[in-house]
Amino acid sequence: MLEKLCQNVLIASHNTANARCVLEALAARAVRGTMATSSAAAIAKVEESAWDMVIAEISEQSHWDMLRKIRHIAPELPVVAVIPAACVALAVRAMHEGCPDVLVSPLTSAAVNAMLETILPTHEAQVAAGEEDNHHLFRIVGRSEQFLRTVRLVEKVAPTTVPVLITGESGTGKELLSYLLHRRSNRRKNPYVRVNCAALSENLLESELFGHERGAFTGAIARHKGRFERAHGGTLLLDEISETTPRLQAELLRVLEQQDFERVGGSELVRVSVRVVSTSNRDLAAEVKAGRFRQDLYYRLSGVHMHVPSLRTRPNDIEPLVWHFVNMHAGEVRRRIRSLDPEMLTVFSQCSWPGNVRQLRSAVRAALILGEGPVLSLDGAEDLRQELVDCMMTAGESASSTAIDASSTLRLQELERHAVLEALRRTRRNQVKAAGLLGITDRTLREKLRRYRQDGLLAATQEASW
Numbered sequence: 001m002l003e004k005l006c007q008n009v010l011i012a013s014h015n016t017a018n019a020r021c022v023l024e025a026l027a028a029r030a031v032r033g034t035m036a037t038s039s040a041a042a043i044a045k046v047e048e049s050a051w052d053m054v055i056a057e058i059s060e061q062s063h064w065d066m067l068r069k070i071r072h073i074a075p076e077l078p079v080v081a082v083i084p085a086a087c088v089a090l091a092v093r094a095m096h097e098g099c100p101d102v103l104v105s106p107l108t109s110a111a112v113n114a115m116l117e118t119i120l121p122t123h124e125a126q127v128a129a130g131e132e133d134n135h136h137l138f139r140i141v142g143r144s145e146q147f148l149r150t151v152r153l154v155e156k157v158a159p160t161t162v163p164v165l166i167t168g169e170s171g172t173g174k175e176l177l178s179y180l181l182h183r184r185s186n187r188r189k190n191p192y193v194r195v196n197c198a199a200l201s202e203n204l205l206e207s208e209l210f211g212h213e214r215g216a217f218t219g220a221i222a223r224h225k226g227r228f229e230r231a232h233g234g235t236l237l238l239d240e241i242s243e244t245t246p247r248l249q250a251e252l253l254r255v256l257e258q259q260d261f262e263r264v265g266g267s268e269l270v271r272v273s274v275r276v277v278s279t280s281n282r283d284l285a286a287e288v289k290a291g292r293f294r295q296d297l298y299y300r301l302s303g304v305h306m307h308v309p310s311l312r313t314r315p316n317d318i319e320p321l322v323w324h325f326v327n328m329h330a331g332e333v334r335r336r337i338r339s340l341d342p343e344m345l346t347v348f349s350q351c352s353w354p355g356n357v358r359q360l361r362s363a364v365r366a367a368l369i370l371g372e373g374p375v376l377s378l379d380g381a382e383d384l385r386q387e388l389v390d391c392m393m394t395a396g397e398s399a400s401s402t403a404i405d406a407s408s409t410l411r412l413q414e415l416e417r418h419a420v421l422e423a424l425r426r427t428r429r430n431q432v433k434a435a436g437l438l439g440i441t442d443r444t445l446r447e448k449l450r451r452y453r454q455d456g457l458l459a460a461t462q463e464a465s466w
Contacts (some may be wrong), residue, residue: 007031008049012042012056012066018082018107022055026113039066046070046077047225050191053080053119057105058094067097073224078119082107098443101432119436141324144314150177150306157304158184163256165241167300168277168308171358174279175239175326177308181277182235190234195227198243206248207264210255214436216265228261232272241278241301242287246282246294253297276301311353318348321357325364327378332436333368333426351391363388367437369422420448 003275009026013019014037024141026033030053038044046054054070055064058081068081081094082103091102101115142148157164158181168175175194182192207216211226227236244252251288255261260271278301311317319340326337345365353359363384370381378385419438427433435442 005050009033010036010045010051010054011040012036012039013052013082013107014038015057015082018105021107021109022112025109025116029116031116039063042066043069043073043222046073047230048232050193051077053077055082055103055304056080057082058090059084064093064097067099069222070131071098080115080119084256100435100442141321142317143320144309144316147314147317150308151180153304153306154180155184155215157181157306159186161275163275163301164304164306165284165298166277166306166308167284168279168281169310169356170281171356172308172310173357174281175237177306178235178237178277178279182275185235185275187234187275192232192235192237193231194239194241195225196235198240199456202245202248202427205244206251209248210251210261210263211270212264213266214292216263220265223325225265226263227268228255228272228274229276233274235275235277238276238278238301240280242280242284242293249294249297253294253300256300278302285332311356312351315349318360319345321360322348322364323430325361326368329365329368335368335372337368337373337376338374339376341375341379344377347378347385351366353391366419369419369426404441417448417452420445420452 007029009022009031011019011022011033013022013035019035023033034045036045042056043066045051051074054077056067056070056079059068067079067081070077078100079098080101081090081099082099082105083090083094085104085106091104094102099120103111103115108434139144142151154177157448164178164181166177168174179192182188195205197205200208203217207224207226207227209226211224211229212220213219214223238252251261256276258267259273262269282460284293284298285301288295288298311321322340322345326340330337348363355362364376366384367376367378367381370384371377371379378388385456420434423434423438424431431445432442435445
């Protein structure tokens, strides 16, 4: 059985009363809380270990510097700001800096618990692969033979240290399987670290992978541990490895062969023991033939090659996946679903799902938000229904096509806007809760609202009706 993660929260505060309030709330949830009484100590702890959340007192300039440094080290790590009472300017600034929530000092148990209820499950859902227990939120779901073959391969390979390459279309669950590999391995008590190779420029990715020394380049104000170093003893996921440049491919090959490297701007040799898992939505063998990917690195990464089948090739998995996502998200909109509409399942089973499981999850969440009653259906979600029907119509022409025409994109944008406004209405304009309901960050939600206003898609009467 895949054991549940013990979550870790870092508390950056010198306020004893506030720290005690947070620690008590965390203890009640069986979440581990760790104190850092200075900005420097907090930054060091974020560099050294993996965290699920940071709760940081923000009252002076050095604290803002700490916040930016933490976000640079771990961009996906949620940092909740604690500000002095009645300081609206600080609250606004914290939101602009990307904080998903803001608490006001002195803290109360009710405020801390409400924040934890919103932030911790959202972050856990992003990183946790889950348990086999049927009612648990985070699990590997599928009953088709081709998918079960892949899962059985994970079980065989996980206890070894062989590098694994996982390929498949976007949204098929490659990262989920990589995490399952880690949780089933002998390294499961050590860090699981992910880096998106497609999201960073060559220089930034080099610094993120191998770290840098103080003064290595403009803005390098302190030594920075890279992802290889942070993953020591555990597993490193190189997500979208096919997007790396030839120079970085050469660097990666050397590190994988030698298990050591130098930080950028340094001369000290850093030795690590890391199990590497790589993912790609491209055919890496074809990339090698085309001269875009190093053959020797390909062989080094693909000790075992797993291919995750697309959702359209395993329609038997759709119904259990729908129930899985219902169990995950029905509580967010206070709906109790007792059955699935047969017509909806027919539409789902005939859709080509270019976005795979990720798209199915979004469709289920939209149906939950827009519908009512104990039966999950597409009633009230006409735009979603039309989008899926369009997928059905194109599926016979080209099952492998992932192209979406302009009119389809416009319908999808309208569906998105409808879902955003409905989420805001249901949460009584609470943007943090609405963002959590939609599965996006509050910063992304604010940007969407700004764009709607700019494009004239958000009238004052609509805002008043939230």
